[in-house]
Amino acid sequence: MLEEATQRELRDRQLLTRYRTRGDRASYDELVGRFTPMVRSFARKYVGRGEELEDLVQVGMLGLVKAIEGFDLSRPHRFVSYAAPTITGEMKRHFRDHCWSVAVPRSMKELQTRLIAEESKIEHEGGTPTIADLARRLEVTEAQVLDARRAAGCFRVNSLSFPTGEDRDVLDTLGRADAGYQQVEDHDLLQDAMTVLSDRDRNVVQMRYRDELLQREIGERVAVSQMQVSRILDQSAARMREHLEPTPDQPIAA
Structure with missing residues (x-):
């Protein structure tokens, strides 16, 4: 490869x-x-x-x-x-x-932002966000949560980040079988991005998204707490994204 x-x-x-x-x-x-x-x-x-x-x-x-x-x-x-x-x-x-340009109410946009943040928080705590949990935490109805998720289809696009909800992206394909060009390119991009990580952080990322271990299981293997595993994943995602995404002053990943 x-x-x-x-x-x-x-x-x-x-x-x-x-x-x-x-x-x-x-x-x-x-x-x-x-x-x-x-x-x-x-x-x-x-x-x-x-x-x-x-x-x-x-x-x-x-x-x-x-x-x-x-x-x-x-x-x-x-x-x-x-x-x-x-x-x-x-x-x-x-x-x-x-x-x-689609007529999405401002209140819906605000709820979508809160929804994404709450989904991420639940995921970091080791849970799986459900419609009922999100509605309770956000103090809205389940129907409103569903509407916000549907509206997200218009403006919530994939980025180079670890998945916190239903979206899937290039990082989420790590180690998964795929066909043709995408398998080569996704693997190529990921390997390039992961060079900026320490051996420990790279191992944590692989255990989470290739081996699909729970954060608790990863913590036991690398002798850190589940909260530390969550922070490692967040920091790794940020570093990999910074490495690959161009900025006005640095148009090519360093």
């Missing part, structure tokens, strides 16, 4: 260099073709949020073009680590700019 990823990286950089230095259209077309499956893979994760798959693919392709044009060849980074967050970032902007 690592050898395959290295070969892909070398070919990506070769094609980028040819296109950027010579304007080689054939290299550009091949590069677009190589990453189109990844664009489609990301787009499928956003289906059901008010947009058709092919429309999302077109948005993702715009992100891919921006990545091809914006990647800094002078820096020793992998193109896939720049392209992935650029593509998903374009999709997030699309939903942010267009999806809120």
